[in-house]
Amino acid sequence: MSATMRSIHVLGSAVFLGWALSSCGEELFPELKQVPGNVNAVGEAEQEPRSGAEVFAVTCALCHGETGDGQGIVVLDRPARSFQEGAFSFGNTPEALFRTISAGIGGTPMPGFGATLPEVERRRVADFVISLGPEQVPAAGAASILHVQERPLFVRGQFRAPVPGAAEVPRGLMVGTLDGLSWQYRADDVRLLAVRQGGFVDRSDWGGRGGSPLKLLGKPVHFLDGGTPGPAFATDGGAPLVARLRSTLVEGDQAWLRYRLLEESVGAFPGLAGPSAGYQPGVAMVHESCSAASLPSAAGYRRSLRLEPDGDPRSSSGDGGSAAAGAARPALLLHLASTGYSEMVNGPGNTTWLRLDDADPPVVMGLQLYLVAFEGGVGQPLAAVIRGLDGATALSLPASDAPLQVEWTTLLPSTLNDATWATMVEEIQQ
Ligand code: HEC
Numbered sequence: 001m002s003a004t005m006r007s008i009h010v011l012g013s014a015v016f017l018g019w020a021l022s023s024c025g026e027e028l029f030p031e032l033k034q035v036p037g038n039v040n041a042v043g044e045a046e047q048e049p050r051s052g053a054e055v056f057a058v059t060c061a062l063c064h065g066e067t068g069d070g071q072g073i074v075v076l077d078r079p080a081r082s083f084q085e086g087a088f089s090f091g092n093t094p095e096a097l098f099r100t101i102s103a104g105i106g107g108t109p110m111p112g113f114g115a116t117l118p119e120v121e122r123r124r125v126a127d128f129v130i131s132l133g134p135e136q137v138p139a140a141g142a143a144s145i146l147h148v149q150e151r152p153l154f155v156r157g158q159f160r161a162p163v164p165g166a167a168e169v170p171r172g173l174m175v176g177t178l179d180g181l182s183w184q185y186r187a188d189d190v191r192l193l194a195v196r197q198g199g200f201v202d203r204s205d206w207g208g209r210g211g212s213p214l215k216l217l218g219k220p221v222h223f224l225d226g227g228t229p230g231p232a233f234a235t236d237g238g239a240p241l242v243a244r245l246r247s248t249l250v251e252g253d254q255a256w257l258r259y260r261l262l263e264e265s266v267g268a269f270p271g272l273a274g275p276s277a278g279y280q281p282g283v284a285m286v287h288e289s290c291s292a293a294s295l296p297s298a299a300g301y302r303r304s305l306r307l308e309p310d311g312d313p314r315s316s317s318g319d320g321g322s323a324a325a326g327a328a329r330p331a332l333l334l335h336l337a338s339t340g341y342s343e344m345v346n347g348p349g350n351t352t353w354l355r356l357d358d359a360d361p362p363v364v365m366g367l368q369l370y371l372v373a374f375e376g377g378v379g380q381p382l383a384a385v386i387r388g389l390d391g392a393t394a395l396s397l398p399a400s401d402a403p404l405q406v407e408w409t410t411l412l413p414s415t416l417n418d419a420t421w422a423t424m425v426e427e428i429q430q
Helices: 003-022 030-034 052-064 094-103 119-132 264-268 418-429
Strands: 153-159 169-176 181-186 191-202 215-223 233-235 241-251 254-263 284-295 298-308 332-337 343-347 351-356 363-372 379-382 385-389 392-397 404-411
Touching: 052 119, 094 119, 094 191, 094 284, 153 191, 169 191, 169 241, 169 254, 181 215, 181 284, 215 298, 233 241, 284 404, 284 418, 298 363, 332 363, 332 385, 332 404, 343 418, 351 418, 363 418, 392 404
Parallel strands: none
Antiparallel strands: 153 169, 169 181, 181 191, 191 215, 233 332, 241 254, 254 284, 284 298, 298 404, 332 392, 343 351, 351 363, 363 379, 363 404, 385 392
16 A cells, blocks of 8 residues: 555544644543544554655655646646746745644645655655745845744734725634644634634734734635624524633643623623623623534634633622523534535545535535543444525534534645545545
C-alpha cells in the first residue's frame, strides 16, 4: 500500500472521532477520550520520515509543478501557487507554511495534509517550499502585528464591515488558534461572522486611541451566511435565542468561548440590551471551541459546542433567582445554514453529512452529537436529527440534564458537484 493510501485509510477510520477528541480540550472533557470505538490508534507501521524534496515530488508536484513553478500536471479550476517568487499570501515563515500545509485552504483545491502526512514530513516539506523561493528578507517587525505562536490569542476591538453593505462591528472578538485559522466573532451576541486563515491581527487601533478598527490580516476562507449570520440557537419552536458572552478561556491548544443563551425578550429595551441588561435565567450555557478540519479532498473547520443547563452563578446569593438550578436544558435548535440541503449520508460513529449546494459558497457539513455523562462516564453518541425550517437547515438538540456535545464540521470544497461529493462520501465512509 502506498503511503498516501495508508494515510487516507488511517484518516478514514479515525476521521470523526479523531476530530471530536482533538477538539475537546484535554482537561475539559477527559471523558470523551473513552468514547467506545475510538480507533484513533490504528496501527501505522513505523516508517522513516521522507525528506522534504521526496514528499514534495510525490504529494505536491502534481499541482504545484516539479520545480514549484505552479505548473503541475493536474488541471485545476484555479492555478496552484508558484513557490518561486516566495510571496506567500498565507504567511512565509516555516511555521505559517506548516500550518497551511496541515490545514489546507478552504474553498480552494489545496487540501489539508494534517491527517495524511506525519508532522515531521509536513515540517520538512515546508522548509523545502521555502528553499524554492528567493532568499528571504526578514520583514521589518511592526510592533503592532500580533502573531499566534504558542497559545491561542483573543483580541477585542472594532471591525470594519465584514462584507460590503454589512454594518460595522463596534465590539468584535478575534480568536487566533494554533492551526493558523482565526475566528471573527461579533462579541455582543457571540456570532461567528467569518473564518480566516494566514496572519492574525494588526493592532493599529492602539495608535488611534481605540477609535480605529482592527486590521484583520487573515484572508477570509468562509463568511458564515454571507457574513451576516442570524442567531445560531433557537427554542424548539423556532424562537431565536440571544447569546451573551460570559468568558473566554485558553485550555492547552484550545480557545474556548463561554456564553449563555437567553430568551429574546432580554432585548426588549433597546437602551438596555447589553450584557448588563436585567438578569433572566438562561436557557443554556454553551462552551464553544473552533479548529481546522479536513478530508483528503477538502479543507474546512470544525466548531465544538458543548451545551449545559444554565445555573446562574449569582442566583445562590440572590433571592428567588434559582429557577434554573438543577433544571434540565430544554430542547433547542441549532441553525446550520439559511439554505436547504440536497443530500444526506451517514458516516461511522453516528455522523451525519449534508450536501448544501445552495449555500454561498457550497459546503458539506458533518454533525456528530454526544451526551456526556458527568462522572467519568463515556460519551453516548446520538443520531443527529436535521430539520428544515423556513427553507433553512437546523439541527435538533434534544433536551437533557447531561451536557450535550456537538461536533459541527464545515468543509469547503473548491467545487461541489456529483463527482466531488462522491469522493467526499467515500472518504467519509472509509
Ligand atoms: C490538488 C492540488 C494541490 C495539491 C496536491 C497541493 N496543493 Fe498546495 N495549493 C494548491 C492550490 C490551488 C493553491 C492556491 C490556493 C489559493 O487560491 O490561494 C495552493 C496553495 C498552497 C500554499 C499556500 C501558498 C500561499 O500563498 O501562502 C502552500 C504553502 C502549498 N499550497 C503547499 C503545498 C504542499 C507543501 C503540498 C504537498 C504536501 C501541496 N501544496 C499540495 C493546490 C494543491
